[in-house]
Amino acid sequence: MQKVLKKKELNNFIKELMSNYEIIAPVKNGKFEIIKDPSNMELGKITIVPAKEFFLPEGETLIEFKGKKVIKTHPENKKRIIFGMRKCDLNAVKIMDSIIKDENYLSRRKNTILMGIFCEHPDEYCFCNSMELEDYYDLLFYPEDDKYYISVGSEKGKKLVAKLPEAKKEIIRIIKNFKRVPDKSIEKHYRNKIWESDANRCLSCAACTINCPTCTCFEIYDELSPDLKNGTRKRGAASCQLKSFSTVAGGKAFRNSRLARFKQFVYHKIVYYKKRNGRYMCVGCGRCLRACPPKIDWTDTINILTGMKNHDAKRNRVSAKKV
Template sequence: MQKIIKINSLNEFLTNLIKDYTVIAPVKERTTKFKAILDPKQIYLDKITKIPLKKFFLPEEELLLAFKENKITEVRPKTKPTIIFGARKCDLNAINVLDKVMKDPNYMHRRKNTILIGMYCTHPDKYCFCESMELINFYDLFFYPYNGHYYISIGSKKGEALVKHLPSAKKEITLKFKNTKKIKNKDIAADYQNTIWETDANKCLSCSACTVVCPTCNCFDIKDKSLINKKQGRRTRSSASCQLKSFSRVAGGKAFRDSRLSRFKHFVYHKIVYFKNRHKIYMCVGCGRCLRACPTHIDWTKTINILSKTKKIQKK
């Protein structure tokens, strides 16, 4: 059963939440991103955030261990109970993807401490293609704006407890997403060797922007730093990108994904094929952030569509 709340009562609802929880929501500052808010008026829902939600669960750099003399101590993050508010369906599905891979204790600690509240997005743009990515309902609460009200779907007991005091809706309202961009046939496993990928790879600068803004890119590096006397140091986990040559480089200098083409294909195939083989869902959630961020406007979704078109012609 859905709960219902007037659109202009939302601020009051959130103000109450801010008293007990750290509330993270999309805001517009120099860039659009998820950030802890103190006032509901800060929330910005018009556009998809440039910086994905993953940065809250997997910070750019995070302390894992601290060294002193020969002693090693663990460092655990300190987090208050947190609510993520205003995440889009793609953002939430990205968390579902990360849950499947990440067995990192810091990540799991943050996840346990977090309640996910989603918001139906009324403004998908020309880069969004979430419809094509078989997204599921993954949330604790999800808000559908309709006729001056928010209709709130409940996904878990944690979520239910937050809206207990609200009246129940008389009818169920769920809204469909409308994208202009679509990927038609995602079965590209057999097309790895197709030369069409070279056109995209030719444009690629290996700048790694796509992996920085991707909400499901979780690859990381473990780095050590120490004082010059080597008596104190720390080990951190920081994000890494498969688009950089150093990503696969081993001691001795050999980089296993040496060419730009192999790195570019690794990104696309990991999102569309490899992850699905293992976890039965697509790693890509169709948020379109990689397409928006690309400085040379590479659109691999178009390439996939061209592939399926040529396959159709070949069948005829």
């Protein structure tokens, strides 16, 4: 049974949660932030930057060095709620769960409650319906008229809405995507020349991987204190679009060409991860397409490869012009 909350009560509801939780929500500048005032929330649009930094913070300390001693550091154990994640972002968390297994991540994940919101306004870059997403949330808010109808996905979520009244009807809606990638069988097309036309425009800038909610590859690096006696071993984001990603001691880069790196991104999302985990690693949020400076659209390329060009690629191009 769904719970119901009047839209005008939302800010008060969030405020109440603040006494026990740190609240993270989308704000005006297109990213998720820790908020102190619920009126700063911006729930209407998909954020530019995903919420992955709250699970894998940039430059987090993994271990500390004190003289000759190495010490394991424990991540902060703040109780958090991330509000305003859409279906794409929620699924991205599930995918991260399947990849990252270390204590720091697991502890943050355990202490985070996912309070999602139904995506009313997907834009021309969104294609989540093509990526076979699942329901994955602690709570999910469906806006309808002047109310939110809240689906409960877990015991953790149930406790948060225990005081709210039960809904008299059930509201379940389906996201209306503009874009489609119906056929994703591209494994056999790995060597197709068409990828070169994409890769030739690629700037190797890594905007796609930085903004991707499921790109979690990282590097481990050390930092020393100025007196050279103490230090830390840290973790930061790494991007497969950069040559250094696959470079080993001595200087050999195993993915030396832009083509190899560009295909790594697309094939990891669509083929490689699926082989290991049975689902796509892409959640169809379209952030890589929005962020790409030369506006490379690999979903168009897939549609051309799979003979779905007329189905959708044309439509996408019209929409791209509109932007």
